[in-house]
Amino acid sequence: MKTTPHLDVRNLTMAYGDTVIQENLTFEVQHGEVFVIMGGSGCGKSTLLRHLVGLMHPADGTILVDGIDLWKASMEERNRIISHSGVLYQSGALWSSLTLAENIELPLAEYTELTPKQIDEVISYKLSLVGLAGFEDYYPSEISGGMQKRAGLARAMALDPDILFFDEPSAGLDPVSARLLDDLILELRDSLDTTVVIVSHELASIFTVGDNSIFLDPDQKTIIASGPPKQLLDSCKDERVRKFLTRAA
Amino acid sequence: MPNEMLDKYRLTASADQLCLQFAGDWRFQDGLPEAEPLLQQLRSHPAGRLSFDSQNLGKWDTGLMTFLVQLLAECSERKIPVDQSGLPGGVQKLLSLAHAVPERQGARRKVLGMPILTKIGNITIEMHRNWSDLLYFIGQIFFGLLNLLRGRARFRYSDLLYQIECAGPMALAIITLISTLVGMILAFVGAVQLRLFGAQIFIADLVGLGMAREMGAMMTAIIMAGRTGAAYAAQLGTMQVNEEIDAFKTMGISPIEFLVLPRLLALSLTMPLLCLYADFMGIFGGAVVSATMLDISFFQYYQQVQSAVPLKHFIIGVIKACIFGVLVATAGCFRGMQCGRSASAVGFAATKAVVTSIVLIIVADAIVTIACQILGV
Numbered sequence: 001m002k003t004t005p006h007l008d009v010r011n012l013t014m015a016y017g018d019t020v021i022q023e024n025l026t027f028e029v030q031h032g033e034v035f036v037i038m039g040g041s042g043c044g045k046s047t048l049l050r051h052l053v054g055l056m057h058p059a060d061g062t063i064l065v066d067g068i069d070l071w072k073a074s075m076e077e078r079n080r081i082i083s084h085s086g087v088l089y090q091s092g093a094l095w096s097s098l099t100l101a102e103n104i105e106l107p108l109a110e111y112t113e114l115t116p117k118q119i120d121e122v123i124s125y126k127l128s129l130v131g132l133a134g135f136e137d138y139y140p141s142e143i144s145g146g147m148q149k150r151a152g153l154a155r156a157m158a159l160d161p162d163i164l165f166f167d168e169p170s171a172g173l174d175p176v177s178a179r180l181l182d183d184l185i186l187e188l189r190d191s192l193d194t195t196v197v198i199v200s201h202e203l204a205s206i207f208t209v210g211d212n213s214i215f216l217d218p219d220q221k222t223i224i225a226s227g228p229p230k231q232l233l234d235s236c237k238d239e240r241v242r243k244f245l246t247r248a249a
Numbered sequence: 250m251p252n253e254m255l256d257k258y259r260l261t262a263s264a265d266q267l268c269l270q271f272a273g274d275w276r277f278q279d280g281l282p283e284a285e286p287l288l289q290q291l292r293s294h295p296a297g298r299l300s301f302d303s304q305n306l307g308k309w310d311t312g313l314m315t316f317l318v319q320l321l322a323e324c325s326e327r328k329i330p331v332d333q334s335g336l337p338g339g340v341q342k343l344l345s346l347a348h349a350v351p352e353r354q355g356a357r358r359k360v361l362g363m364p365i366l367t368k369i370g371n372i373t374i375e376m377h378r379n380w381s382d383l384l385y386f387i388g389q390i391f392f393g394l395l396n397l398l399r400g401r402a403r404f405r406y407s408d409l410l411y412q413i414e415c416a417g418p419m420a421l422a423i424i425t426l427i428s429t430l431v432g433m434i435l436a437f438v439g440a441v442q443l444r445l446f447g448a449q450i451f452i453a454d455l456v457g458l459g460m461a462r463e464m465g466a467m468m469t470a471i472i473m474a475g476r477t478g479a480a481y482a483a484q485l486g487t488m489q490v491n492e493e494i495d496a497f498k499t500m501g502i503s504p505i506e507f508l509v510l511p512r513l514l515a516l517s518l519t520m521p522l523l524c525l526y527a528d529f530m531g532i533f534g535g536a537v538v539s540a541t542m543l544d545i546s547f548f549q550y551y552q553q554v555q556s557a558v559p560l561k562h563f564i565i566g567v568i569k570a571c572i573f574g575v576l577v578a579t580a581g582c583f584r585g586m587q588c589g590r591s592a593s594a595v596g597f598a599a600t601k602a603v604v605t606s607i608v609l610i611i612v613a614d615a616i617v618t619i620a621c622q623i624l625g626v
Contacts, residue, residue, distance in 0.1 A: 096593050096594075097591070097592070097593035112278060114280070115283070117283075118277075118281055118283070121284075121315040121318065121319055122277065122315050125314055125315045125318050128318075128350075128352075129343070131349065133350070133351070133352035133353075133356075134352040134356040134357035135356055137358045138358070139591070140591065141590045141591040141594070157311075160276075160277070160310040180346070180349055183349075184346055187339065187343055190339055191337075191339025191343055192310055
């Protein structure tokens with residue numbers, strides 16, 4: 001068993017200029033677990049995700065990926081870590097001037113030694129995993145929002161990353177696609193031992209896939225609950241968490 | 250193919266059984282064996298059951314999956330029954346997920362080169378659509394203006410003032426620089442020739458006439474096409490991408506009145522003023538060159554300009570500038586409103602706006618020049 005946690009966040013403070021979003025966040029994400037970041041709108045969930053993937057510099061505290069501090073690592077080490085992680089952005093963030101196939105091809109061509117034919121096979125397999133078989137030659141603007149999101153997922157998974165970050169994965173998906181996405185997340189975890197970090201509001205999906213979670217509060221500006229989502233539902237005393245998890249008004 | 254690749258799988262055939270044994274790591278970062286040799290082997294064997302043995306399989310990822318997907322596709326095409334039970338559980342589940350959503354009928358596209366006639370046809374249809382769109386757009390602007398005159402347009406004067414500020418005062422610096430330099434260049438080119446005849450003083454006629462009638466309006470229009478026309482196309486195009494324009498429409502607010510009219514009016518109002526300013530800056534640039542190179546004093550130059558360039562030339566220049574202003578604003582807004590729904594479409598819109606503006610400016614200039622010739626002004 002690997003002992004170092006995959007992500008180790010210590011005393012993280014996030015801020016935009018002087019505005020503190022969240023402070024003193026400390027949590028660990030273990031290898032091969034599905035970790036859910038919860039909280040009401042505007043509490044800084046997406047900002048936390050941007051910190052975890054190295055897009056934003058922490059105002060204070062450290063973030064260790066496999067024991068390595070992203071902001072102190074050398075350029076090569078940083079690139080290596082980043083190429084082993086995949087991110088699905090809220091609206092897909094597909095490159096609009098490239099077809100779906102080219103979107104997925106780009107990381108494969110950059111980072112692997114596969115032949116063009118093998119790359120094509122990987123692309124069609126990845127697209128079929130997200131239910132988009134046959135859409136290789138479409139431009140992102142030609143498909144629906146939900147399909148763009150799924151294509152974004154295929155691109156995030158292109159390199160079989162060790163860790164996948166999802167920003168609101170099921171928003172904009174129909175219930176069936178959302179269900180298939182949950183299955184896919186669990187399958188990635190079980191078969192490929194992928195660590196998955198999800199920012200989500202979707203209760204059904206949180207309870208289905210979440211192994212562990214934290215709950216952020218916008219007023220207290222820190223973590224007010226943590227643990228497996230089902231356990232939080234059963235035993236958390238905090239009013240705000242209960243309301244969130246039971247959809248109580 | 251390196252030898253180690255050959256060791257990754259082995260196909261053993263017994264009476265009516267084919268068994269595929271996997272060995273070692275199957276990760277695509279390390280490179281993958283080609284599927285084709287195996288598929289050929291498969292074709293050469295009589296159809297039987299295919300089963301798998303993954304006892305010696307090491308680490309695996311998408312590399313193994315894509316290999317299997319190709320293999321299974323071949324098997325189902327040749328109706329070879331496949332027994333997946335020998336595969337690791339995760340592989341079986343991922344395979345079933347990949348087939349959970351069948352390919353949508355008719356979704357796949359054939360990317361084929363188009364015959365030349367089809368291309369010409371498509372371009373013609375596209376051009377026709379472009380022109381009818383443009384006419385429709387001009388019609389909408391016309392009705393928007395009518396509404397504005399009747400005081401019924403949804404139109405914010407603060408927007409108009411803001412657009413005037415953007416298109417006017419904020420453009421002064423670049424207009425100053427460019428038109429002064431153009432005036433200096435005109436003077437410089439003329440000076441070399443005129444000095445041969447001892448006719449240096451006519452440099453003032455050359456620069457004055459050139460700037461007032463032609464270059465002042467033309468240079469201003471081209472600067473504004475690149476600066477403001479492109480900005481209009483990019484702004485409206487981005488609003489189109491973000492569905493902001495749709496939001497106006499569904500709220501019953503005409504985007505033509507709310508977005509296009511302020512820009513159109515702003516540019517039509519500022520362009521003549523900028524043009525006059527450019528005229529004087531150009532003439533001033535000429536004066537600097539005359540004074541330094543030809544020893545013509547500022548006063549002499551001024552008097553010569555005054556006698557050689559009557560007011561009507563300035564008026565013709567300003568009329569041209571008005572026309573150019575309308576053309577640049579229309580082209581910019583039209584391309585912006587026509588924009589597609591992606592980041593690259595915004596880029597195209599801005600490029601097209603500038604190209605369209607410049608073509609229209611030159612064509613309009615030619616028409617006005619011919620008209621002046623015929624009218625004798």
